[in-house]
Amino acid sequence: MSDQAVFLARVRQALHAGQPATHGATDVATPAAPETVSAIRARLQAQRPQLVARLQEELSAVSGHVVRAQSVADATRYIQQVARDHGARLVVRWQSALLEALEIDAALAACGVEVHTAAPTQTADMDAQRQALRQRLAHADIGLSGADFAIAETGTLALSALPGQMRGVSLLPPVHVAVIRSAHIVATLADALALLQAEGEGLQERLTSCLALITGPSRTADIELSLTVGVHGPGELHLVILDDPEAGTHEEK
Amino acid sequence: MHLGTENFVVSSRHALQDAPLQEALQLLSNNFAPRRVAAMAALGNAEELRTRARAIKEETIAHLDVYLEQFATQLQRLGVQVHWADDAAEARQMISTIAREAGAKVIVKGKSMATEEIQLNPHLEAQGYEVVETDLGEYIIQLAGEPPSHIIAPAIHKTRKQVADLLHDRLQTPYTDVIPEMTQLARRALRQQFLRADMGITGVNFAIAETGSIVIVTNEGNGRLSSTLPRVHVAVMGMEKVIPRLADLAVMLKVLTNSATGQKISTYVTTMTGPRRAHDLDGPEALHVVIMDNGRTSILRGPNRESLYCLRCGACLNVCPVYQNVGGHAYGWVYPGPIGAVLTPLFVGLDDAHHLPRASTLCGACRDACPVKIDIPHMLLNLRRDLVERRRTHWSERLLFAIWTRIMQRPRLYAGATRFARWAQKPLVRQGWITKLPPPFHGWTQSRDFKAVAPTSFRQRWQQTLRHEGREEVPGPRTASGRHE
Numbered sequence: 021m022s023d024q025a026v027f028l029a030r031v032r033q034a035l036h037a038g039q040p041a042t043h044g045a046t047d048v049a050t051p052a053a054p055e056t057v058s059a060i061r062a063r064l065q066a067q068r069p070q071l072v073a074r075l076q077e078e079l080s081a082v083s084g085h086v087v088r089a090q091s092v093a094d095a096t097r098y099i100q101q102v103a104r105d106h107g108a109r110l111v112v113r114w115q116s117a118l119l120e121a122l123e124i125d126a127a128l129a130a131c132g133v134e135v136h137t138a139a140p141t142q143t144a145d146m147d148a149q150r151q152a153l154r155q156r157l158a159h160a161d162i163g164l165s166g167a168d169f170a171i172a173e174t175g176t177l178a179l180s181a182l183p184g185q186m187r188g189v190s191l192l193p194p195v196h197v198a199v200i201r202s203a204h205i206v207a208t209l210a211d212a213l214a215l216l217q218a219e220g221e222g223l224q225e226r227l228t229s230c231l232a233l234i235t236g237p238s239r240t241a242d243i244e245l246s247l248t249v250g251v252h253g254p255g256e257l258h259l260v261i262l263d264d265p266e267a268g269t270h271e272e273k
Numbered sequence: 274m275h276l277g278t279e280n281f282v283v284s285s286r287h288a289l290q291d292a293p294l295q296e297a298l299q300l301l302s303n304n305f306a307p308r309r310v311a312a313m314a315a316l317g318n319a320e321e322l323r324t325r326a327r328a329i330k331e332e333t334i335a336h337l338d339v340y341l342e343q344f345a346t347q348l349q350r351l352g353v354q355v356h357w358a359d360d361a362a363e364a365r366q367m368i369s370t371i372a373r374e375a376g377a378k379v380i381v382k383g384k385s386m387a388t389e390e391i392q393l394n395p396h397l398e399a400q401g402y403e404v405v406e407t408d409l410g411e412y413i414i415q416l417a418g419e420p421p422s423h424i425i426a427p428a429i430h431k432t433r434k435q436v437a438d439l440l441h442d443r444l445q446t447p448y449t450d451v452i453p454e455m456t457q458l459a460r461r462a463l464r465q466q467f468l469r470a471d472m473g474i475t476g477v478n479f480a481i482a483e484t485g486s487i488v489i490v491t492n493e494g495n496g497r498l499s500s501t502l503p504r505v506h507v508a509v510m511g512m513e514k515v516i517p518r519l520a521d522l523a524v525m526l527k528v529l530t531n532s533a534t535g536q537k538i539s540t541y542v543t544t545m546t547g548p549r550r551a552h553d554l555d556g557p558e559a560l561h562v563v564i565m566d567n568g569r570t571s572i573l574r575g576p577n578r579e580s581l582y583c584l585r586c587g588a589c590l591n592v593c594p595v596y597q598n599v600g601g602h603a604y605g606w607v608y609p610g611p612i613g614a615v616l617t618p619l620f621v622g623l624d625d626a627h628h629l630p631r632a633s634t635l636c637g638a639c640r641d642a643c644p645v646k647i648d649i650p651h652m653l654l655n656l657r658r659d660l661v662e663r664r665r666t667h668w669s670e671r672l673l674f675a676i677w678t679r680i681m682q683r684p685r686l687y688a689g690a691t692r693f694a695r696w697a698q699k700p701l702v703r704q705g706w707i708t709k710l711p712p713p714f715h716g717w718t719q720s721r722d723f724k725a726v727a728p729t730s731f732r733q734r735w736q737q738t739l740r741h742e743g744r745e746e747v748p749g750p751r752t753a754s755g756r757h758e
Contacts, residue, residue, distance in 0.1 A: 023356075023357040024342075024345060024355070024357055026357075027341075027357040027359070027564075027566065028338050028341060028342055030566070030570050031337055031338045031341065031512070031566075031570055031573065032338040033570075034570040034571070034573035034574045035335070035336075035337060035338060035573055037573075037574045038573050038574045038575060038576075038578055078537070082540075138554055139554075140552045140554060146551075146552070149554065150554055150555060153554055153555070154468075154502075154555065158468060171538075173537070174537045174538040175537075176538055181549070181550075181553055181555075181556060182553070183552035183553060183554065186553075186554040186555050187497070187501050187553075187555050187556055188501060188502075188554075188555050191494060191497055191498065191501060208523065209522070209523045209526065209527075209538075210520065210523035210524075213519055213520050213522065213523055214520065216519070217519060217520065223483075223484055223519070224347070224350070224351060224484055224485065224546050224547070227484060227486060227519075227544065227546040228546065228550070229545065229546060229547055229548065229549050229550050229553055229556050230500075230501075230543060230544070230545050230546070230549075230556060231543070231544040231545075231546070232497065232541065232542075232543050232544075233538065233541070233542040233543070233544075234540065234541060235537075235538050235539070235540050235541075235542075236540055237540070238492070238493055238494045238540060238541075239492050239493065239540055240409045240410075240456060240492060240493045241426070241492075241534075242408070242409040242410035242413065242426060242427070242428055242493075243409070243410075243413070243428070243431075243433055243436050243452050243455060243456070244297070244300060244432065244433050244452065245300050245301065245304050245305075245426065245429070246433075246452045248452055248453050248456045250456070250457070250460065251409055251456050251459065251460055251493040251494070252407070252460060252463065252464075252467075252493045252494035252495050252497075252498055253493070253494030253497065253498075253540070253541065
């Protein structure tokens with residue numbers, strides 16, 4: 021028998037030998053009638069203004085900077101300002117239709133900031149590309165990304181890992197700036213997971229290799245329980261919520 | 274393995290005299306406990322969530338074989354290598370073999386209680402690997418050469434000044450005791466290690482059977498960096514960490530973070546589903562998951578199965594009057610506090626940890642704080658019963674209870690014994706309390722006072738009260754022979 025078979029047989033035997041420790045509550049694990057996907061979408065649509073406000077409130081409460089942009093121009097100006105405030109020289113960004121709609125590369129170049137788009141190319145071999153990008157990221161002043169969705173209840177951004185969505189962009193630079201359309205805000209993590217699940221087969225694909233939920237800047241309280249930001253991840257997190265319904269709608273997802 | 278569990282009595286006495294430790298513990302009970310209470314209250318449906326979280330764990334553990342198999346099947350589909358470790362030695366061996374085959378030299382670690390449980394670091398270091406703890410608290414105690422003293426705040430026993438001395442001494446950096454500056458020193462030192470590491474080892478907070486995902490929860494980002502930058506990622510988990518469905522994560526995560534730190538969610542919750550994919554620009558090229566038994570099947574067989582529901586949130590530590598006074602190190606093994614008093618005897622054996630089930634007042638605060646409603650006092654009583662059955666009690670205690678049992682079965686003897694005790698205790702009573710009993714019963718009053726026998730018994734007062742209310746005929750308790758006492 022394989023290690024797995026032996027291991028599982030022992031667990032099975034122990035389960036039969038022992039007493040189940042139950043309060044008889046097993047049936048409440050899954051609510052009887054989960055909300056349908058269309059019901060979730062309708063609810064989120066109806067609550068949009070409240071969700072934006074809640075996201076802003078919750079993320080601010082954990083030291084995130086949140087700004088609402090009425091137009092792509094507003095969003096671009098804000099990101100320029102962050103770059104200037106930090107005297108940034110190098111920004112590494114995701115490849116995303118939304119960021120391209122902001123024409124962010126030209127805007128940052130105008131402030132003297134070099135922008136590097138982290139996306140795989142067909143020409144070079146993957147390992148060499150990874151190595152080079154890692155070097156760039158280690159010296160980047162700002163990581164600029166989109167977000168797959170945001171959770172209003174907790175002030176959380178969700179970033180999945182795809183070829184144009186490198187994990188390190190939201191992790192290595194000292195400042196992380198994310199841009200999201202207000203239509204991508206859900207109320208709770210339960211909503212987000214239900215929507216992910218509802219798309220049918222291929223759940224593992226949709227989860228991607230890494231789904232990171234990010235809520236505020238990196239923090240620690242390991243010395244005398246005193247709260248300090250920026251221990252390993254970014255010490256500053258900015259979120260731009262774009263209300264313009266047209267921007268970046270051709271985003272590949 | 275080094276066990277300090279035998280020394281609980283001595284260690285806890287030292288802890289009570291340790292002024293910096295007492296200060297740190299004060300800080301802990303003033304912070305974590307009230308924050309948890311406020312956060313749970315703010316949820317509005319905390320009770321419902323705890324019930325659902327418990328139900329999820331009940332369901333998982335009741336069908337653990339099924340969910341583990343499903344989890345493993347999904348992992349294998351994703352190209353993850355699954356390792357089944359029967360005990361700590363096997364787990365250590367598997368991990369060092371992975372490191373050798375990967376040609377690793379430098380290993381970074383995210384915070385993980387499972388790897389503490391198997392004493393992984395000394396093993397890897399003995400084989401020549403450079404092992405770096407990257408959670409700030411774990412890093413501090415690794416520099417100090419100490420074990421963690423709290424499940425989620427491992428260096429809570431160290432003061433700011435002690436940490437400042439340590440960093441100055443070990444990192445050869447200019448002295449500072451300003452916490453943000455110390456944090457930046459650690460960031461710079463550890464960032465270099467992250468960038469040069471070949472292998473990252475992390476724990477697992479939740480393992481999702483449905484999708485083969487592992488979920489890691491941190492605030493600093495040490496889990497994300499350890500699982501993103503090195504070529505190889507090894508995730509180590511106790512077999513009870515599995516949850517059935519992706520949807521369960523929403524419930525479990527909420528009760529975990531609100532209970533642990535009073536946060537609505539931790540800063541980073543990373544769900545990893547397989548190693549990096551073909552065109553991903555970062556992430557590990559290989560992912561290994563080590564699933565450990567290490568004594569857990571024998572827990573499944575016994576009456577303390579619900580100890581496997583534990584999420585390692587630390588909430589029970591923060592509310593425990595014993596932990597609040599003696600801290601984590603006194604418990605002598607990796608899991609301290611009320612849940613440690615249950616887990617430690619179950620993992621290392623009751624004979625080696627016989628003090629721990631008794632290190633509780635059974636006040637029940639741990640059960641009330643637990644996000645999955647684990648009945649810790651009940652399990653402590655189970656273990657105490659085992660101690661009595663194994664005669665792991667002092668002869669004077671056994672004698673006392675033998676006499677007590679006899680007396681309790683005979684009402685007249687009981688009344689007589691009470692009268693005798695009332696007379697005999699006279700030289701010992703100070704303001705209604707006995708603070709010192711003579712040998713061989715002096716152990717009882719060593720760390721607690723004994724209430725003196727009252728001048729009138731409850732039964733006497735009951736009779737008086739009824740008489741006072743004008744009810745003349747009062748039936749007394751019947752003796753075995755049917756006469757009134």
